[in-house]
Amino acid sequence: MPIYNPALKPLSINEIKRYSGLDKYADFPSHLLDQACTESYILAQPQATWQIYDYDTNKATIMGPHPLTLQAPKIIHYLSQAVQIAVIALTIGPKLEEQVSEYFSKGEYTSGLLLDAAGTTAVEVAADQVCELIKKQASQQGYLTLPRFSPGYGQWDITVQPSILDLANAHEIDLIATESCMLLPRKSITAVIGFTANQCDALICYSYQDTTCPQCPQINCLARKD
């Protein structure tokens, strides 16, 4: 698939609040949130690429040029009815996180925290836009698509990142993984989307629910949705 650089859709101030640890109803200067939102639009440079591969459910293997056999039970179960897989890599580039560092170095901690949260929101919004495009393309062939599932969800170990980046051809958007399997630039995401012939059954949906905030062991996470 070609490189796709989605034009960012509007960012939710409530999501920026959530990622920064701010209660939705907290009394907080709105101009700081607006500033973070504006800066995020200016600094984020969303770039995405993805590839679509056949998926062998019996072997839990994505049939790319370097086939990837999945190991984590939840992702295997989640994809148990998928016939094809879109492997996605997306980044909003390094400029936003550089500005976050700049803010902290100048002692403008709040602006740094809020911009970081706006960056996270931007990554999610851009990823949703890419998924929407993939979903539309899949639907033209009669496929249904499952919600995206990323390394790190549901105990899918992030050590899989280099293989996922390879399958997505992420080098085309200059997205790499460090030796410790973290994405660089940091404000990036990888994910898979399963294509199914039919509506997935309740058990599959349940297994996706099992990866959402209420089930996550990171109970002190700032962005936790309860």
Add this chain to the structure above:
Amino acid sequence: MIYIFDGAMGTMLHNAGLPTGACPESWNIENPAAITQIHKSYIDNGADIIETNTFGANRIKLSHYGLQEEVSSLNIAAVNAARAACNPNTKVAGSVGPTGKLIAPLGDLTFDHAYEVFLEQITALHQAGVDMILIETIIDIQEMRAALLAAKAVTNKPIICQMSFEADGRTVTGTDPVTAAIILEAMGADIIGANCSLGPAQLLTIVEKLASATKCPISIQPNAGMPKLINNQTIFPMSADEMGTWAVKLAQAGARYIGGCCGTTPNHIKAIKEAIKNLTLPALPPLPQLHKTTALTSRSKTIYLGASYPTTIIGERINPTGRKQLAADIKAGEFMSVKKEALEQLRAGAQILDVNMGVPGINQAAAMQQAIEELSMLVDAPLVIDTTDSAALEAGLKAYPGRALINSVSAEPERLEAFLPLAKKYGAAILCLPIAPGGVPSTATERLHIIRQIIEAALCAGLRPQDFVLDALVLTAAADAKAGAEVLTTLKLYREQLGYPTTMGLSNVSFGLPRRDIINATFCAMAIASGLDAPILNPYDPLMQDTLAASAALLGYDANGRSFSMQYAPNNSPVETRSTEEPKDIVSQIRRTVLSGEKEAIIPLVEQALRDGISSITITEEGLTLAMNEVGIAFGSGRCFLPQVLLSAETMRAAFITIKKILPAHTVTSLGTVVLATVKGDIHDLGKNIVAALLENSGFTVIDLGKDVSTETIVEAAAIHKADIIGLCALMTTTMTQIDLTITALKTAGSTAKVLVGGAVLTPEYAVQAGADAYAQNGVEAVQVAKNLL
């Protein structure tokens, strides 16, 4: 008359034996008889127009099969195979599909490359004798623009432009049918329509919207319903009879060319033909509001200018003239400030943005291209390309995925000669500026005369009445007492005698006068009443905002003044959120200001306290530190949140800096030295930065080693700085074990510093197991734990 297209080619090819994975166009040469037979079956079943088997016969698509050098031969063979099937009345449309890549900045294909690819294919189709060009299944308006430009460069034959829309009524890249129709008609498409992606039920609305926006005939080629996957095969379920029923509805909605796309067969075409055979179509309704109206669009939004529409604000701030910082940024190729101006002007009420890259000594064409690309990704407001440089104009028009307004075209021969062909080629509207050789006209009559000359030249160059916006030419009132009045007369004359939408750069009038805002706003109100439709102005000006809001209410564009009332009613004034109970003593005020995180307010308070003779120690301990302790407690109990804690910390920092500035000798006794690091392999440092900020503002000396820090560096820093505490952070499971290794190394090196750990994946249990002295789950807790450790 309704013309019938054929149906799907791919489905028929596979039924005829084309192997899965083979290049469909290869059969044009390898098996032309099969191609001819498919065409013939469509003609036999009623198709008036057949489409060549060349949907993917462009260089980029063919390269997937190693056939990129066969573009010409495959297209020529396809036309020959089609022609062999034709009756005398059958027309052949040369099918041109997408490249499969997105054009920059949405993707990595350049506009020029896309243009060349289309040019090559369309040249072959034209030379092989097609009757028309059909550009189809395009999801990106920029790709359609490139293909249409290529087609116009090659042939005078009719060009059909069909986009693919989704169920939400837009292409996947965001263009709606009205916007697409306006852009494509202005660029010279002969027939505009849609195909693929949806079935006829979903495309019915698309036809209605196209019909409301263009005088061009409409073509529509739906899929046979929405696809389903059955036994791993994509099936389009709509029967031929159903398709026939829908064809009637599509025709009644305005379609004049009807065919089929994916899943349709000769039977579907036969059913369409039968269904519309005796159909009597009502005359299409006249296009609403398009007389003397000019539409501008971005990729995804259309704005109409004219007397029937509310006043539209064109933001003037993306202009480096007289703005050193903006000029310097543009010169440096840095467009952050341009983007910021765009967003802020829209927030202030602008609906269209003027873009001027007039910085001396730069490549204006390159700057304009970059600005237009960046802005078209950032905002959905239509853009005005403001330049005197024809290369910059073409670069901007080419890069813009919409219909821009050119600012400006005067009656000077060289400007007419250079700019009008570009406006025609790229489908832009023109801002007509009444300046002619011999000077600036001072009277309204002279301006009207010059404007007539420009319009006449533009119409001769192929532009249409809906391509004009007239400038009233604002001169400076300080230099010419009649300048303002003459503009108002000009606007009235334009409205009475020409009727086209009007604009003007409003703020010129006040140059050299005091309180320009009063003059500008007053002039704006007068001009709107005289017929001004789209002022070019500074949208940040509050008085101007008030004037525009009041004008909208007075001229009936704000029903019953509802918006005005919501904005200006006294009970909607900003609510005072600050406590009205001001503490009496200044140290308490300092404490309260830190609590509320008012960074700007703390500085004068600290200055006042020091002037009053209050010691820096008292300010620090009884004002600042006490406040931060309260913030910590509030955070711990869930009454305040991390951003609020950081605001307080910033306020405290501002207070410390103020004290230090006034009393350079002032020193605060450090609570201890903390060496902080995110461990090796971990590149996340937000949490560590927050901990550093809070520790520093709570009286600790912080040595921040950064992220991805090796064990050796941490051990060495602990010794050099005689650390009391070493703070280690890890965010991911893959780096968590570095915590253990670092603690072990510290102990081996004989460090006696306490080790405090934290990070998303760490737990108190893990901290104990790793040999840490303490664990903190967040920055606020880290401060308290650090204090306890010492």
